[in-house]
Every structure is written in structure tokens, then in C-alpha cells.
Amino acid sequence: MSRTNTAETSGGSLKGSLLRAGGHTNVQLGVICLLILAVMTALRPQMFLSSYNFESMAFFMPELGILSVAMMIAMLTGGIDLSIIGVANLAGITAGTVFGYLAGEAGAGSLGVAxxxxxxxxxxxIGVLAGLLNGLLISGLKITPILATLGTGQVFIGLCLVLTGGPAIVGFPxxxxxxxxxxxxxxxxxxxLFVVLCVALSLLLSRTSFGLRLKMIGTNPKAAIYTGIERGRMIMWSYMLTGGLAAMAGILLSARTNAAKSDYGASYLLQAVLIAVLGGTNPAGGKGNVLGVALAVISLTLLSSGFQMMRVSNHLIDFVWGAFLIAVIAINSFRGRKAR
Amino acid sequence: MKLFGSADAIIALILVAAMVLIGLINPAFWQLSNIFSLLKSNVVIGLMALGVLLVMISGGIDVSFTAFAVAGMYLVVRTMVALDYDGVILPFLAATLIGGLLGLINAGIIHKFNMIPLIVTLGTASVVRGLVLGFVGTSNVNINQMPDALIAFGRTDILTLERANGATFGLTAMIVIYVAAAIGIHLLLTRTMIGRSVYAYGADAEAAKRVGFNTGRTMIFVYCTAGALAGFAGLLHSSMIWLANPRDFVGLELDVIAAVVLGGASIFGGRGTVLGTVLGVFILVMIQNSLILMGIDTTWQRVVVGGMLIAAVAVTALRDRRAPV
Known part of the structure; x- marks a missing residue:
């Protein structure tokens, strides 16, 4: 599976391989962004180009964006994290529960900054610990990431239910x-926050040995072991990073909506996978960059915002997302075949 | 081969131990009415699990079958209501066919583009759910609109007993369908070439191809059967609960996958038996349904199921590591 992208990490002709691996997709994504922007502007000029619309997108896009980046990091090692929504909600709910406990009768609204x-x-x-659990299960017990995170995701959502008893926690400081x-x-x-995180992670992945080693594990696990990379520890770090990012997204979600519930953001899971893949991440590992994911989340946010303005039903937007995912898979597959 | 046998035996032992434990905590567990209702809860999940078993033996994973189940169920019931048609056989054939055709799409994409089944099925699930809710409708078909023949079919019992107070309870006839499907899949897997090719493909896809298996046909068999079983199970579910809800089965895929893994199937493919899956489904349903009997708050249900899934995959992962390759 990784035959096509070994060129990327070899570093020989860095510029050429960059263009082939990340750059090319990113240019395409940039063009797609502009295209969607142009089409939506043409269809609904007053509404789409309003500052209100852009502002509302700027408020809700970062949650999904951070979750997608988290998914991309899990995919770099050839894994996947299906527990990110559970982690996100658990982070928000735990904080909410603690606030309720601290504030007591006065209500969480009375709490200060500390x-x-x-x-x-x-x-x-909570996010990092959840990621540590995932990492331990995946690298220690050698459980497939899909199943391990499927299971832990259930446990995290279950813990959310136990903490809340079902209904949403409303009212944050x-x-x-x-x-x-x-x-x-x-x-x-x-x-x-999203921009700062993106820049930091982008530097981490492309400018540090940590990022390089992470990608090498996904590109060729056996070769990575022979070069002395401690696979288990790297996987552990990558899932802890994913968990921390998911928790960050959960904090933003509960902060924006002033509420936290066990099943908030459930539809984000598929979207995060889609955006990561769309952003040039190879689910088999080794390939992925923050800029691509950021461009993908921007283009899909523009798309769904435009659809909502044209009063397309939410369900059809689900349909479009799914169809988009499959189309991207098909296109990538054709391109991969040509490259070979 | 011996390993498969012993794995099933271990699962059966776990099941018996869990039954004894639950029975000790609350003897009401052993009442026939409880056992009958447990068996009834097995049918729909079990039928879906048989399909997921095929997919997992082939080394894949499927999260789209619940969407297919909804499509089969809701399209058929809505059509029946619209045409004022009352019947049983034709609707079930239609639901099975719808599921099978949708499965064909999965098989096509996975085989043609050589793409990870999880991501493909995530996509097709979203597409199918979006289409059903966006184009067909979002409202429930309630008991007053449900076709009478379906309801009558769903409430058929093969055995009816009377309680001391005169109320009756029965064992649903749907269990017969489930058992028949399980035997059918078992025979397909163990006695036919196409069944053996599923194991071969799951163990090593490249080797299976070189030995001369038509792997495209194997994929079609696996995903179409999984889809068809899901479509059938979807309609069966609605005829058993007298309601067709287009938002049904959300999240059920995780339970079904958990049951199949609990039953000893390996996600790496090549391993898994029908008997193990049937036992895995029974364990999962039994523990879910017995939490109340055991005095455990139902909010803990997800934690328990997730914990069981993790424990089961950890054990199978250990087994897979020890097993000679």
C-alpha cells in the first residue's frame, strides 16, 4: 500500500517530492476552495459574502478542523482514532461536572478565571490520558486501532452518560x-486557537525528528524498526497527541454551545475521517500534512454553509459528504495507479 | 482447525459462567419469559452479525450495514403503505434485494479501488442514510399505518405458554429464521468453494488470487450477503416492533461488531465461525438485557459494552499473536 509514497520521505529530491506528495493536493484543494467560494457567491451573493456568514463559519469550523487534524495524526502511523468524539465530549462534560461541583448553589456562571x-x-x-489508553491498547496489546478505539470510544461515551445521567450539562462559566x-x-x-495549533503542529510534523519518525512508521513499519525507531513509544505519543487535540475540540464545542452532552458532535466522526482523507492523508499511513487538512475543512465548511443557504436539507448534505469521500477515494486510487 | 473448536468452547464456557453469575444475582433471569425475550432480542442483531462475520473473515470491516437495513426496511414499508399492499414474502424479498444491491456497491468500490473497507463503508453509510432521510422521508411509519400482514408475521410465536396469572407469553417464530440463516451461512462457509475463498482471501488476499480464486467474486459474495442479511433483518425488526423508523439502528453497528469480535472472529481476517458469532451475540444481548436484573444502572450500559469489546479484542489479539502463522 505504501509503495507509492516512499519517495516522499526519502528526502532525495525534496522539492519535487513535496510537490508530488503534499503540494499538488494542496494546490488542488486551494482551487476547490476558491471554486466553491465563487459558485456560492454567484448563487447567493448577499447572504454568502456577508461578514456575518464568515464570522459564524469562523466560530464553528475550528472544532471540526481540530478533530480532523487529530484524525490525520492518528492516520500518519497507519492507524485511526474512532474515539475522538467520545474523548471530546468526555473532556467537556468532566470540566462541566467539576464546575458544577465547585460552584455549588451559586451556579457555574459565578466562577472566575482560575x-x-x-x-x-x-x-x-482527560484527552491525553484517553489517548494514552488507546496507545497502550494499540502498541502494548497489539489491538487493531479500529477495534481498540471503537471500544474505548464506547467506554468514553458511556462515562459521559454516567457523569451526566443522560441530559446535557448546561451553563458554563x-x-x-x-x-x-x-x-x-x-x-x-x-x-x-485553530491557526496557532495548525502552525505548531505543522512545524512539529515537518521540522522535527518526531514528525519524520511518525511518518516513517506509517510508510514502512519494518524499516522504521530497523532504523532504531521505537515504534511502540511513537504510537503512544501520536495517540496522546490525538487525544489532547480531541479534548481541545470538545472544550471549544462546549464553550461555544454553553452545553455538553454525551452525543454532541456524533456526525463529526465521519466528517473528520473524510476531511483527513480529502486533505491528502493516506489512511494506510505515512502521508499527511496539516495545511491540506486545513484547506479541506475550509472548503467543506464553505460547501455546507452554501448548501444551508440554498435550503438544501441537512440529510442531503450528509449524502454529499459521503459521496465526496467516495469520489476522493476513487480519484486518489486512479492517480496512485498512474504514478505506479 | 483444532484452534477454532477450542475458541468456540471457551466462548461457550464464558457464556455459561455469565449465565450462572447473573442467575445467582437475580434468579428471575431463569424465568422462561426472560429467556424467551432474550432469544427474541438475538434475532435482528444476530442476522446482521452473520453478515459482519463474513466481512471480518474476509479481513474487512463494515459499518454501513445498519444504513442498508434502514434503507431496506423504510423503502419497503413506505412503498407498501403507498401501494396499500399487504403481504409478507414479496416485501422481504425486496428488502433483501435492496440490501444486497447496496452491498454490491461496497464490494465494487473496495475491490476496484483497493480501498480500506472501513472508510468506504463509512462513506456509503452516509450516502445511503442521507438519501433515505433526504429523499424518502423522515417520519415514522407507526403501528396504525404499518401493513397488517407484517405485524401479524412479526408476532407469530412457535410456542405459547401461560403464566400463573393467565397472561400468555411466547417464543417468537423469528428465531427459526435466525437459526436457519446461521446454518445456511455455516454450510456456505465450510462446505462450498466460495466460502473457503472468503477464508483464503482474509488470510492472504494475494495468495488467494495466485491460487486461482476469483477475488472479485469473493468480495461480491461477502458484501452482498452482508447487505442482504442487513436488509432482511431491517424489515424483520420493523415487523417485530410494528414501527418503521428511518433513524433506526444508529450506533447499532458497534454492538454488532462487538458481538462478532466477542465470538472470536479476527479483524485481520481468516478466522471466525458461525457458532462463535451466535454465542458472541447471545453474550452481548444477555449482558445488555440483564444489567437491570443485576441492579446496575442502565447508564453504565455503554461502558460495559465498550469494556467487553476491548477485553474481547485484547484476548483475540493475544491469540492471534500466539497462533502459528
Whole structure:
């Protein structure tokens, strides 16, 4: 499966292989973004180009974007993480439960900044621990990532149900909600966070030995072991990173909606897989870049926002997402065959 | 070969141990009415699990079958209501056919593009659910609109007993269909060339191709059968609960996959038996249904199922590592 992308990590003709691997897809994605933008603008000029529309997209896109980047990182080693939604909700719900406990009678709205920092830390810790569990199951017990994360995802969602008893936790402290609804100099906070995360992760994956080793495990596991890469430990780190990012997305989701529930964002799972694959990530491992995923999430956010304006039913949007995924698979497969 | 036998025996032992334990905690478990209702809950999940078993033996995974089940069920019931048609055989044939055809799409994409089945089936599931909800409808077909023949079929019992207070309870006849399907799949897997080719493909796809198996046909067999079983099970489900809900079965795919893994099938392919799967389904359904009997809060259900899935895959992973390749 990885025969086609070994050229990428060899580093020989770096520029050429970059163009072939990430650059080419990214140029295509950029063009797709502009195309969607142009078409939607032509169809619904007043509504689509309004600052309100862009602002609302900037608020809800980062959650999905972070989840997609998290999925991409899991896919780099040839794995997948189906527990990200469970992790995200568990992070939000744990923080919400702690806030409720701390505030007592007064309600979570009375809490200041310090408890919120504690809550964020706790949420991220939950995410990293959840990722550690996934990593242990996958690299320690040698369970297939699909099944391991399917199982842990159930457990995490189950724990959400146990913590909440079913209904949503409503009411978070104002400082927490600022993370999802606030602005820094007219730019939505979630967007700022997303951009910062993207830049940091992009540097981590392309400029550090950590990123290179991660990709090598996905490209050729056996060769990676022979070059002295500790596969188990790398996989553990990658799932911990994925878990932490999923928790971050969960924090943003609960901050934006001022609520947390065990089944929020359930449809994000498929979308995160789709966006990761669309962004040039190879689910078999070894190939993936943050910019591609970011471009993919932007183009799909534009697409679904445009559809919503044209009053296309939500269900048909699901249909389009699924069809898009299959089309991308088909195109990638044809291109892969030609390259061989 | 001996390994398969012993694996099934271990699963059976776990089942017996769990039954004894639950029975000790609450003797009401052993009441016939409870056993009958347990068996009834096995039918739909079990039929779907037989399909997933085929997919897993072939080394794949399928998360689209619940969407196919909804498509088969909802399209058929809505058509029956629209045409004012009342019958049993034709509708079930239609639902099976719908599921089978949708499975053909899975097989085509997976085989042609050599793509990971999980991602393909995620895509087709989204497409099919989107189409059903977007084009066909989102409203339930309730008991007052449901075709009478379907309801009558779904409530058929093969055995009816009377409680002390005069109320009757019965063993659903649908269990016969489930058993027949299980035997059928077992015979297909063990006695026919196409069945052996599924094991061969799952163990090593390239080797299977070189030995001369038509792997395209194997894929079609696997995914069409899985789809057909799901379509059939979908309509059966709605005739048993007298309701056709186009949003049904969401999340059920995880339970079914858990049951199949619990039954000893390996996700790497090449391993798995019908007997193991049937036992796995029974264990899963029994534990889910007995949580209340055991006095455990139902909010813990997901945690328990997830934990069981992890434990089961951990054990099979250990087994796979030890087994000679």
C-alpha cells in the first residue's frame, strides 16, 4: 500500500517530492476552495459574502478542523482514532461536572478565571490520558486501532452518560464560554486557537525528528524498526497527541454551545475521517500534512454553509459528504495507479 | 482447525459462567419469559452479525450495514403503505434485494479501488442514510399505518405458554429464521468453494488470487450477503416492533461488531465461525438485557459494552499473536 509514497520521505529530491506528495493536493484543494467560494457567491451573493456568514463559519469550523487534524495524526502511523468524539465530549462534560461541583448553589456562571484554567487543564489531561489508553491498547496489546478505539470510544461515551445521567450539562462559566464565543481584536477566539495549533503542529510534523519518525512508521513499519525507531513509544505519543487535540475540540464545542452532552458532535466522526482523507492523508499511513487538512475543512465548511443557504436539507448534505469521500477515494486510487 | 473448536468452547464456557453469575444475582433471569425475550432480542442483531462475520473473515470491516437495513426496511414499508399492499414474502424479498444491491456497491468500490473497507463503508453509510432521510422521508411509519400482514408475521410465536396469572407469553417464530440463516451461512462457509475463498482471501488476499480464486467474486459474495442479511433483518425488526423508523439502528453497528469480535472472529481476517458469532451475540444481548436484573444502572450500559469489546479484542489479539502463522 505504501509503495507509492516512499519517495516522499526519502528526502532525495525534496522539492519535487513535496510537490508530488503534499503540494499538488494542496494546490488542488486551494482551487476547490476558491471554486466553491465563487459558485456560492454567484448563487447567493448577499447572504454568502456577508461578514456575518464568515464570522459564524469562523466560530464553528475550528472544532471540526481540530478533530480532523487529530484524525490525520492518528492516520500518519497507519492507524485511526474512532474515539475522538467520545474523548471530546468526555473532556467537556468532566470540566462541566467539576464546575458544577465547585460552584455549588451559586451556579457555574459565578466562577472566575482560575477555575476555568483548571477546567481546561483537566479537560486536556482527560484527552491525553484517553489517548494514552488507546496507545497502550494499540502498541502494548497489539489491538487493531479500529477495534481498540471503537471500544474505548464506547467506554468514553458511556462515562459521559454516567457523569451526566443522560441530559446535557448546561451553563458554563463566562471565561469558559469566551473560548468558544469571544473575540481577540475582532477575530474569533476559536479561529485564533485553530491557526496557532495548525502552525505548531505543522512545524512539529515537518521540522522535527518526531514528525519524520511518525511518518516513517506509517510508510514502512519494518524499516522504521530497523532504523532504531521505537515504534511502540511513537504510537503512544501520536495517540496522546490525538487525544489532547480531541479534548481541545470538545472544550471549544462546549464553550461555544454553553452545553455538553454525551452525543454532541456524533456526525463529526465521519466528517473528520473524510476531511483527513480529502486533505491528502493516506489512511494506510505515512502521508499527511496539516495545511491540506486545513484547506479541506475550509472548503467543506464553505460547501455546507452554501448548501444551508440554498435550503438544501441537512440529510442531503450528509449524502454529499459521503459521496465526496467516495469520489476522493476513487480519484486518489486512479492517480496512485498512474504514478505506479 | 483444532484452534477454532477450542475458541468456540471457551466462548461457550464464558457464556455459561455469565449465565450462572447473573442467575445467582437475580434468579428471575431463569424465568422462561426472560429467556424467551432474550432469544427474541438475538434475532435482528444476530442476522446482521452473520453478515459482519463474513466481512471480518474476509479481513474487512463494515459499518454501513445498519444504513442498508434502514434503507431496506423504510423503502419497503413506505412503498407498501403507498401501494396499500399487504403481504409478507414479496416485501422481504425486496428488502433483501435492496440490501444486497447496496452491498454490491461496497464490494465494487473496495475491490476496484483497493480501498480500506472501513472508510468506504463509512462513506456509503452516509450516502445511503442521507438519501433515505433526504429523499424518502423522515417520519415514522407507526403501528396504525404499518401493513397488517407484517405485524401479524412479526408476532407469530412457535410456542405459547401461560403464566400463573393467565397472561400468555411466547417464543417468537423469528428465531427459526435466525437459526436457519446461521446454518445456511455455516454450510456456505465450510462446505462450498466460495466460502473457503472468503477464508483464503482474509488470510492472504494475494495468495488467494495466485491460487486461482476469483477475488472479485469473493468480495461480491461477502458484501452482498452482508447487505442482504442487513436488509432482511431491517424489515424483520420493523415487523417485530410494528414501527418503521428511518433513524433506526444508529450506533447499532458497534454492538454488532462487538458481538462478532466477542465470538472470536479476527479483524485481520481468516478466522471466525458461525457458532462463535451466535454465542458472541447471545453474550452481548444477555449482558445488555440483564444489567437491570443485576441492579446496575442502565447508564453504565455503554461502558460495559465498550469494556467487553476491548477485553474481547485484547484476548483475540493475544491469540492471534500466539497462533502459528
Amino acid at each position: 477555575p476555568v484554567i483548571l477546567g481546561v487543564g483537566l479537560g486536556l489531561l 463566562p471565561a469558559w464560554n469566551w473560548l468558544g464565543n469571544g473575540k481577540i481584536a475582532a477575530i474569533p477566539v476559536p479561529l485564533v
